[in-house]
């Protein structure tokens with residue numbers, strides 16, 4: 119390898135490590151506020167909406183009762199109740215942020231009534247480290263891998279995206295399901311095409327422009343690609359802000375078609391893909407049980423009808439839900 123190439127690779131790797139520790143520190147510092155305080159969040163409607171979407175995805179795309187599940191990027195264990203309702207047998211949470219993992223474990227141990235499933239938690243890079251080196255080999259294969267609002271961190275490099283998919287594919291049983299939620303790359307292209315607003319200059323940081331509203335902001339350090347396909351498809355970095363939740367953390371575009379094609383190299387077949395707002399409308403219109411669930415989860419607009427409106431609606435519209443099925447042996 120040429121010296122220049124080697125230097126560029128070393129700098130990129132160092133950049134990835136810096137990115138990893140920024141992500142870890144950010145999530146470690148985010149306070150765990152408990153149920154009551156969460157209710158007074160200015161983005162409570164968005165939180166309720168996103169929790170509803172994750173509940174529907176888990177209910178409808180995972181395999182049913184008695185499953186063994188790995189949650190890649192489990193955070194503070196916000197989905198433990200959803201998996202409990204799905205009557206899982208074993209839940210294994212993995213996250214790179216040690217403080218979050220500790221909080222997830224406490225959340226599990228404080229669940230009332232006592233959960234009827236086994237759970238264990240690991241501090242690790244779930245995308246870059248073989249899961250088999252982290253989790254007891256006897257736990258494999260699992261029926262489901264879930265990655266909620268986390269997988270986009272794996273699209274920093276092709277190597278990392280492939281190692282994440284190797285983990286998913288090697289861990290799943292035949293017909294096992296990989297499900298998750300990620301930013302919708304079409305929405306990122308739309309945001310760019312709509313024209314970026316000029317970023318406010320900040321000392322020591324290169325900033326170019328952003329789109330978003332009072333609730334969320336997607337900001338680019340350098341002029342973003344205008345290529346509809348995001349070529350080359352990895353390492354398209356932006357910083358993400360979500361009011362009361364995420365404070366300018368580096369994330370990477372997941373060009374969905376590239377993700378789908380890459381996943382097929384790992385025997386994963388796409389079975390479901392839906393932008394959040396479409397998914398909500400479809401579920402609530404076609405399934406009375408889901409409409410009732412939305413009511414119970416308080417997914418209400420300002421006028422009291424089911425749904426979400428205003429800036430929080432646009433922020434929810436930034437995401438999509440997906441599910442893949444593992445083919446073969």
Ligand code: SAM
Nearest residue numbers: 145191192193196213214215243244266268271
């Ligand atoms: N899944 C949780 C949820 O839906 O509430 C947490 C989502 S939070 C937005 C993203 C999580 O991904 C953070 O807890 C972060 O620490 C985790 N994460 C980012 N990169 C990771 C990696 N390489 N391995 C494991 N977890 C990672």
